[in-house]
Amino acid sequence: MPASLSLAETGLCPSGAEPALLDELALWCRERGASLTPIRRRALALLRAHPGGLKAYELLALMQAEQPNASPPTVYRALDFLIEQGLAHKIGRMNLFVACAQAAHRQPSLFLICPSCNRVTELQQGGALEALAQALAAEGHELDQPEVEISAICPACRGKCKGPAGPARED
Amino acid sequence: MPASLSLAETGLCPSGAEPALLDELALWCRERGASLTPIRRRALALLRAHPGGLKAYELLALMQAEQPNASPPTVYRALDFLIEQGLAHKIGRMNLFVACAQAAHRQPSLFLICPSCNRVTELQQGGALEALAQALAAEGHELDQPEVEISAICPACRGKCKGPAGPARED
């Protein structure tokens, strides 16, 4: 079973947009008493258009294309909001921000970062997290929160690229 | 809040030093063709004296107490070396560096970061990592390397501090 679900295979059109989905998410925010303002919506659209994730300042540059006065706080505030709402995640080790593969399901996610190709895979089903949670519970710890990041060689790279660690992350 | 003290379950004396252990580690480096120079040794000693971990610039400040000309590259180079040798780890999400609880055993480690008290616990035995690795393997991924960071409520905080998320980490 390909339980993996690489960020892109939700049927995303890579050029952005997805207005219907964004409208739906805006509604969802509304229901929660939050509002997906134009800035936040734009940030989310950009993240979704870049399944490999974006650095904060890359996002800033993209936003400045439409909104020349955007500044660091602009994007960090938008990102904080999206993360709070479960619409995006931060990959701490790479300072990378990605849209949530499930739009906003808000369930804990396991991020597998392949050290060989640097690709980020968001794993949302399969027993890995449960197994981990149980093992932790057995030692008195309680798995708290989403966004568990793990270095793991992805299926594509197993056997293929062993040594050289090719570059990655062309946007 | 009591003081930090977490990784300390090794029975570390908190005031630093441990010359015998450091000598041993220096030898161990030698065998591997690496050398634990005075700067690196000093950095390691400081990390070990602060079981809660240190930020790079905190470490820098401490090193400058003895070596006024120390600069950012000084500490980052030392940290890179220690991490390479398996003598220290970096907690990516907090930009925090900690001495390896097992000195240099170089086995994958699971870091549990309590969102309530910010305490970092290094877990090196117990089935958690194994369980995770197996679950990943079942989906075609191969757990790659050390330093898995996880947000998990620590035993001390379970039941105790639920809501407010008090601050932590005064050194």
Next chain:
DNA sequence: TTCGTTTTTGCAATGTTATAACATCGCACC
């Protein structure tokens, strides 16, 4: 010893990531 090589260190500048602090705007509500 002297030479050449490699590793380590010193140092200045810069790059990257993130937040503080404060002012302002726009809008719902009374």
Next chain:
DNA sequence: GGTGCGATGTTATAACATTGCAAAAACGAA
């Protein structure tokens, strides 16, 4: 028309990390 409040604008700065180059130390071989 004020007031409250969330969102945004704006400037500056904090915090984290790296690059590039040159000087010095360490070390092995001639």
